[in-house]
Amino acid sequence: MSNTQPVPQQAATSAACGTSRIVGCRFSLHPMTNDFVSLIKGAIEAVDTSKVWRYTDDVSTCVRGREAHVFDVVKAMVLHTSKTGAHVAFNATFSIGCPGDSEGDTYMAEDDIRLNEPGSIELRQYVSSQFALYPMGDPDYMATIMAQVGLAEEHGTLKKGVHYASGLHGDIHDVFTTLEEAFKQAQEGKSSHIVMTVNMSINSPSHQEEAH
Amino acid sequence: MSNTQPVPQQAATSAACGTSRIVGCRFSLHPMTNDFVSLIKGAIEAVDTSKVWRYTDDVSTCVRGREAHVFDVVKAMVLHTSKTGAHVAFNATFSIGCPGDSEGDTYMAEDDIRLNEPGSIELRQYVSSQFALYPMGDPDYMATIMAQVGLAEEHGTLKKGVHYASGLHGDIHDVFTTLEEAFKQAQEGKSSHIVMTVNMSINSPSHQEEAH
Numbered sequence: 001m002s003n004t005q006p007v008p009q010q011a012a013t014s015a016a017c018g019t020s021r022i023v024g025c026r027f028s029l030h031p032m033t034n035d036f037v038s039l040i041k042g043a044i045e046a047v048d049t050s051k052v053w054r055y056t057d058d059v060s061t062c063v064r065g066r067e068a069h070v071f072d073v074v075k076a077m078v079l080h081t082s083k084t085g086a087h088v089a090f091n092a093t094f095s096i097g098c099p100g101d102s103e104g105d106t107y108m109a110e111d112d113i114r115l116n117e118p119g120s121i122e123l124r125q126y127v128s129s130q131f132a133l134y135p136m137g138d139p140d141y142m143a144t145i146m147a148q149v150g151l152a153e154e155h156g157t158l159k160k161g162v163h164y165a166s167g168l169h170g171d172i173h174d175v176f177t178t179l180e181e182a183f184k185q186a187q188e189g190k191s192s193h194i195v196m197t198v199n200m201s202i203n204s205p206s207h208q209e210e211a212h
Numbered sequence: 213m214s215n216t217q218p219v220p221q222q223a224a225t226s227a228a229c230g231t232s233r234i235v236g237c238r239f240s241l242h243p244m245t246n247d248f249v250s251l252i253k254g255a256i257e258a259v260d261t262s263k264v265w266r267y268t269d270d271v272s273t274c275v276r277g278r279e280a281h282v283f284d285v286v287k288a289m290v291l292h293t294s295k296t297g298a299h300v301a302f303n304a305t306f307s308i309g310c311p312g313d314s315e316g317d318t319y320m321a322e323d324d325i326r327l328n329e330p331g332s333i334e335l336r337q338y339v340s341s342q343f344a345l346y347p348m349g350d351p352d353y354m355a356t357i358m359a360q361v362g363l364a365e366e367h368g369t370l371k372k373g374v375h376y377a378s379g380l381h382g383d384i385h386d387v388f389t390t391l392e393e394a395f396k397q398a399q400e401g402k403s404s405h406i407v408m409t410v411n412m413s414i415n416s417p418s419h420q421e422e423a424h
Contacts, residue, residue, distance in 0.1 A: 167271070
């Protein structure tokens with residue numbers, strides 16, 4: 001599918017940094033099975049995305065809106081794909097503070113009720129993941145990163161540090177709570193433009209020992 | 213598989229930022245087929261990694277060494293997985309300037325000869341991808357990003373900007389040349405710690421029209 005939507009280049013965002021507190025997440029789900037198309041389509045149909053702007057191109061899907069709804073939608077997408085039992089990889093880049101345009105701004109008026117949480121909360125899923133924070137434009141960015149790794153340690157989801165990332169694992173709800181909290185708290189530092197990358201591996205045969 | 217290797221937390225890297233010019237890449241390959249294990253193992257066996265430090269955990273693989281060899285190994289891994297014809301997704305985070313430790317430093321003495329290029333260069337592969345640059349600790353980071361998006365435009369690999377990334381597409385060798393050049397040139401800016409994320413989608417049915 002060709003992406004024909006008029007969206008600005010990343011570079012064009014510079015002038016508008018920090019003018020909106022809309023949160024975005026560009027993500028992709030990779031079920032490692034021959035049925036990958038039906039699994040992804042099934043997740044898209046099962047998840048209520050009516051409170052976020054959404055666009056899918058040939059590489060990834062982007063959702064934009066209020067922080068709560070972006071995390072709600074993304075977690076539900078992961079859960080609905082992985083509950084099939086397939087080995088699923090998930091990759092995401094969350095961003096706030098550099099939207100560069102107004103697409104999705106109308107969704108900022110939505111209320112606080114997470115549409116997918118009632119369906120998600122009943123599902124349990126062990127995940128192993130790695131995340132990294134990039135507070136942009138701040139010479140003291142390492143202090144922000146250290147504080148959020150400390151938060152993960154408090155939450156009990158920190159697995160260990162690895163090169164260029166920190167490992168998180170546990171039940172998906174606990175891991176997503178840590179991610180959302182870390183992303184939120186990082187915004188309290190000096191940077192107005194926060195990026196967070198996340199990779200998850202789910203239903204990997206190599207996790208069975210660790211999950212119990 | 214449990215990661216039992218003693219590696220520092222991301223946060224622990226602050227003291228050592230910029231002390232080494234070792235390049236690292238944390239990546240994962242996701243063949244969307246039931247045979248994903250054999251495809252990944254096949255790629256690992258086919259690629260010569262003797263000039264880089266390498267470690268695989270349950271989420272991703274990390275390679276570290278000289279810039280040329282890191283890009284050589286990663287491109288070869290992608291090519292050897294995708295030449296099977298499987299739909300493959302690739303995700304990577306390249307980093308320089310914040311190693312925080314000495315793992316792999318011995319590999320910095322390797323020569324310039326790329327071990328996998330002779331086997332890679334014969335293979336052709338259309339890829340659609342998205343990349344983002346994060347020059348850390350620099351208030352003027354947007355200027356560095358804009359310059360590298362301009363480079364991609366000069367190379368003819370720039371597809372279009374999307375939220376939070378820039379699209380690159382074309383033959384894998386051209387796309388990797390742009391990525392390596394952008395990563396290298398970004399180091400000439402004010403930031404000593406450069407991060408670049410890349411996502412690729414390969415052999416997707418939706419690419420067949422665009423590739424020709």
